[in-house]
Amino acid sequence: MGMDLVFKALADPSRRKLLDRLRARNGQTLSELGSGLDMTRQAVAKHLALLEAANLIATRKRGREKLHYLNPVPIQGIYERWIGKFERNRLRALSDLKKALEQGDD
Amino acid sequence: MGMDLVFKALADPSRRKLLDRLRARNGQTLSELGSGLDMTRQAVAKHLALLEAANLIATRKRGREKLHYLNPVPIQGIYERWIGKFERNRLRALSDLKKALEQGDD
């Protein structure tokens, strides 16, 4: 049930982009996160609310600003759900190789 | 773009359950996967089609049956996107601890 919120939250590309931005720089405000994103501030606020409900981000108020922080724990949960302890080394090796060859897609 | 399909596919609880079933026993047919799932066979077929499009499962035809196999590679991709190399040990330790204390939810 908590996990359902996590997956729903990750299903949207705009929300994933917001997470990426937070990963690049933690503790940004709503306006900062939304700047340049071809979407109204209200839309961004909704996305951040979902991410917060899913526990993928934590927030803290500072004056009139609201700061947002990435929480990686739920992602870890996804990983462990379908990837067995003994597959992990093999998959990591594969992934490292792929990254070395290509050079980042998505 | 390929990753978008993966996240969309994982967003639905029925599809996650199908993945869980495949993780429990690999190589099941459509009917086997759907049995007991309070949903028509056609609905299951649609879900499996999405999972296959997302490359989360691979399929093989055997006579009139279609066998389904779990592919964990895209899950690995999610993990590595938001969890830095140096956070991994810490998060795994946390997760192991949590599992030891609680005993599996969701």
Next chain:
DNA sequence: TTGACAAGCAACTATATGGTTGCCTATTAT
């Protein structure tokens, strides 16, 4: 060879979801 079983295809419906506009509240700075 004909019936039963496994799966595929297509149209339709209801609801969930992403995004918008418009307005209100709270904090900071002049």
Next chain:
DNA sequence: ATAATAGGCAACCATATAGTTGCTTGTCAA
């Protein structure tokens, strides 16, 4: 004080999506 800035709330719209029913195709066994 008051204007500007940062954010919150609510109603509304369009589309995406999960699920259904109904029918067709392909394969196996008696």
